[in-house]
Amino acid sequence: MRPTAGDYALEALAVPECLNLLHDLLEQVGTDHPELGSEDLSMFETAIIEIAGNVVEHGRPPGRVVFRFRLHVFDDRLVGVLVDSGEALDPTLRPGSMPEEMAESGRGLVLARVMLDEFDYRHTDAGNTWTMVRHRS
Template sequence: MTDVLARRTLRQAALPEAIEAVHTELDGLWEDASFVPDMDRMTFATAVIEAASNVVQHAVPESTAPVELGVDISVTPLRLEARVSAFGAAHPDPIDTDPAMPDGEAESGRGLALIRALVTTVTFKRQDGTNTWILSKSPLND
């Protein structure tokens, strides 16, 4: 990791209220990295909130302990990166990492397709009982 210009982290119970806390951290990130263009802020923030909401809505605890949501967002001169984690979550069902966008009158199922459309790369990893989505958007100003 080189030249991190701004960084915010959060870890708390994976409850709906946590989403508002993620918004607050995103706002703080932009205060610390005011050079990031509005369009990049808008797309990246939308993707991060989608990923965090996905953890809150779908992560299943691996044990009796509740799942915790972790968000680590950073700005470097070249890109925006987010690591959105579900701590203490069971391995998710097989993930289609490149799903089609639902059409018509579907009321759900657009989250991951939307993330795909908003950022440059999306990767998933599982390590030590933690599922992590890594989103990156680069280059800035594209």
Template sequence: MPELLAQGHVRGPAAPHIVDAVQDELSRVWEQALVISLSDRMPFELAVVEVVTNAVRHAKPAIDEVELDLEVEVHRDLLLARLFELGAQPADIPESAGTMPSPDSEMGRGLALARQLLTTITCERRDDANVWTLTRSADGKA
């Protein structure tokens, strides 16, 4: 894998305030990886925030509460995020999640938007967690 330019980490309850913490951490990460262009940073950040927000709204606890653990890696040619929904029930992703809903719909855009902004997005079950892996190929030029 290419040289690691920056990395970030946020962990906390699946509650609305974690979205702000994720945005703050991504701002810090971008300060360490200035060679990544805005045209790569902005779509990646928007996709990460959408997936985190989706987890806050939709992850259901298996027992107590869901905790989110986000890891971010920035390489010259690859942006990578892994979101662990710890203690969550298996994700129930509707088949329509990859397509934009009708313009008058009030929900259902988050995952569809993330799919459009990323190179890959996957969700798999590992032990007691749903693990989202998000990647975006980057041009490596500011």
């Protein structure tokens, strides 16, 4: 299926400030696609911010990881692919189950997963590839 309109791309250094660039990009998507449900867009935004936040926090070497993010708007779904240059993700950091209520960490990737219909992480020659899909309601 072809995208209904142009794709979006962003390349940035994985530091906390990059999150605002992603928020701005999602805001632009919402402006360009007023037909997109606000819940679909905000849940997708949450997933992207959690994944990028994870790269910022845990990417190695710290402060030197670069990522490329592409977003595609299709008639039936939103697809995001983030590729970062960091070392392979520590297996203990991969999403498990939601931590207990008073925990102050460990929710990010679990939250991203529940916001998405498809979530895939793999380490390839290109780097860490995070694929996120949300079906439009």
